Amino acid sequence: MLRIENVSAGYGSIRVLHQINLHVNEGEIVCLIGSNGVGKTTTLKTISGLLRPEEGRIYFRNRDISRTPPHKIVEMGISHVPEGRNVFPRLTVRENLELGAYARKDKAEIKRDYAMVMQTFPQLALREKQSAGTLSGGEQQMLAIGRALMSRPRLLLLDEPSMGLAPLFVLGIFEIINEINRQGTTILLVEQNAQLALRTAHRGYVMETGRIVLDDSTEALLKNSRVRKAYLGE
Amino acid sequence: MFIQQLVNGLILGSTYALIALGYTMVYGIIELINFAHGEIYMFGAFAGLLLVTVLKVPFFLAFFLAMALAALLGMTVEFLAYRPLRHSTRLAALISAIGASIFLQNLALLIMGAQPYTFPSPVEAKVYQTPFFTISRLEIIILIFSFLLMIALTLFIQRTKIGKAMRAVAQDKDTASLMGININQIITVTFAIGSALGAASGVMVGIYFRTVTFSMGLMPGLKGFVAAVLGGIGNIPGAMMGGILLGITETIGAAYISSQYRDAVAFALLIMVLLLKPTGLLGRPVQEKV
Numbered sequence: 181m182l183r184i185e186n187v188s189a190g191y192g193s194i195r196v197l198h199q200i201n202l203h204v205n206e207g208e209i210v211c212l213i214g215s216n217g218v219g220k221t222t223t224l225k226t227i228s229g230l231l232r233p234e235e236g237r238i239y240f241r242n243r244d245i246s247r248t249p250p251h252k253i254v255e256m257g258i259s260h261v262p263e264g265r266n267v268f269p270r271l272t273v274r275e276n277l278e279l280g281a282y283a284r285k286d287k288a289e290i291k292r293d294y295a296m297v298m299q300t301f302p303q304l305a306l307r308e309k310q311s312a313g314t315l316s317g318g319e320q321q322m323l324a325i326g327r328a329l330m331s332r333p334r335l336l337l338l339d340e341p342s343m344g345l346a347p348l349f350v351l352g353i354f355e356i357i358n359e360i361n362r363q364g365t366t367i368l369l370v371e372q373n374a375q376l377a378l379r380t381a382h383r384g385y386v387m388e389t390g391r392i393v394l395d396d397s398t399e400a401l402l403k404n405s406r407v408r409k410a411y412l413g414e
Numbered sequence: 415m416f417i418q419q420l421v422n423g424l425i426l427g428s429t430y431a432l433i434a435l436g437y438t439m440v441y442g443i444i445e446l447i448n449f450a451h452g453e454i455y456m457f458g459a460f461a462g463l464l465l466v467t468v469l470k471v472p473f474f475l476a477f478f479l480a481m482a483l484a485a486l487l488g489m490t491v492e493f494l495a496y497r498p499l500r501h502s503t504r505l506a507a508l509i510s511a512i513g514a515s516i517f518l519q520n521l522a523l524l525i526m527g528a529q530p531y532t533f534p535s536p537v538e539a540k541v542y543q544t545p546f547f548t549i550s551r552l553e554i555i556i557l558i559f560s561f562l563l564m565i566a567l568t569l570f571i572q573r574t575k576i577g578k579a580m581r582a583v584a585q586d587k588d589t590a591s592l593m594g595i596n597i598n599q600i601i602t603v604t605f606a607i608g609s610a611l612g613a614a615s616g617v618m619v620g621i622y623f624r625t626v627t628f629s630m631g632l633m634p635g636l637k638g639f640v641a642a643v644l645g646g647i648g649n650i651p652g653a654m655m656g657g658i659l660l661g662i663t664e665t666i667g668a669a670y671i672s673s674q675y676r677d678a679v680a681f682a683l684l685i686m687v688l689l690l691k692p693t694g695l696l697g698r699p700v701q702e703k704v
Contacts, residue, residue: 251597271578283594331594
């Protein structure tokens with residue numbers, strides 16, 4: 181479904197990604213793990229069009245999206261939940277969710293998805309008219325994920341959904357990520373919490389300083405001594 | 415006397431408020447002080463004047479046509495002078511804005527000449543007398559139009575999909591683009607609306623003071639900017655409030671201190687607000703991003 185071929189990208193003269201290759205098949209949860217600052221977020225930003233690859237190609241459903249602007253990529257079916265739950269703080273919960281469906285025109289279906297998101301995240305239903313900035317961190321994460329679902333993505337890019345959340349909340353969020361996947365959405369998950377990511381995903385990539393150094397099924401990665409040492413704290 | 419000054423200030427202030435909205439909307443979206451905005455105001459006045467006097471378009475229609483033409487001009491200025499500099503330093507765009515302002519003013523001088531033009535009055539000069547103040551029919555129309563435009567803008571920003579997108583873009587451009595919002599389109603719409611409101615003010619002031627000149631945008635442009643900063647730049651209700659406050663302060667200053675000091679009073683008010691509350695009356699405290 182998604183194929184990244186030899187992509188290099190960065191910010192100005194600083195190159196962050198060095199010729200990475202990665203693919204995601206339909207229906208999968210794929211995780212991308214690695215320590216802070218190795219280029220995981222940059223990878224997602226390059227996929228969603230916030231950054232342009234300096235070289236290499238990105239294909240989504242066999243179409244080259246390497247030069248496509250972000251708003252067009254959303255229309256094609258990729259939704260990116262950015263790091264740090266970037267909700268619009270001065271818009272209400274409802275307005276945030278409505279913006280998630282900005283690219284869509286099927287009003288009746290949007291309404292249904294809205295009801296579905298409210299069902300998935302009952303806490304949000306209680307705060308519909310509140311501005312998003314007043315929500316707790318966990319609620320903002322739910323809102324960010326719910327908002328991404330409002331575009332009805334084929335592929336969901338999740339950047340550090342566990343960041344800064346209480347452990348109990350983290351489990352709840354990952355439960356929901358699994359549920360979203362079961363309902364047919366493909367997921368590319370970036371996560372520092374390698375343990376959790378590897379137990380959730382089907383396949384995983386390990387990134388170090390802008391390069392993919394390992395890729396395998398998550399069972400294999402969980403047994404890999406290098407991964408166990410570097411990321412699972414053994 | 416005092417109430418009369420309040421009423422006069424309210425009329426003047428509502429025209430400032432319309433100009434201030436253009437500054438504040440553009441700043442809210444791309445953090446640029448659009449110094450060419452005063453020239454858009456001047457252009458609006460000329461467009462209205464020429465439509466009425468040369469093309470004999472009815473006043474009411476000419477008013478809206480002038481707004482539409484100014485919207486086109488605002489979009490063009492954005493496209494030619496600001497968009498190419500979107501990813502450069504803010505200073506570069508600011509200098510380009512000053513350049514656009516000088517260019518438009520001189521273009522007007524070249525085409526229309528330096529002489530002032532007289533705007534014919536659209537309504538008979540009827541004056542209404544109340545126990546506390548007098549107000550002319552034209553003044554009532556200016557007040558009504560200004561407030562209708564401000565209400566329309568507020569509804570547009572609050573209720574429509576594009577308005578919601580504008581607020582989202584003002585808060586976080588990257589995330590907004592991840593929602594499927596075309597940022598460039600929203601910036602274009604913002605310039606169009608801001609310019610149309612500026613032109614509306616230009617036409618009304620042109621009619622009110624009966625004169626239109628190539629340099630008429632300079633002072634109101636600055637005042638509109640002051641009003642936007644007063645209210646907290648980037649804040650739409652703030653711009654409306656700032657405009658009206660500035661108009662009233664200026665009129666009262668002119669009446670009780672000296673009309674020579676009219677502009678000085680306006681700028682003194684700016685300095686005072688900046689000293690006491692640098693973010694403006696309704697502005698949010700600035701948070702440093704990490």
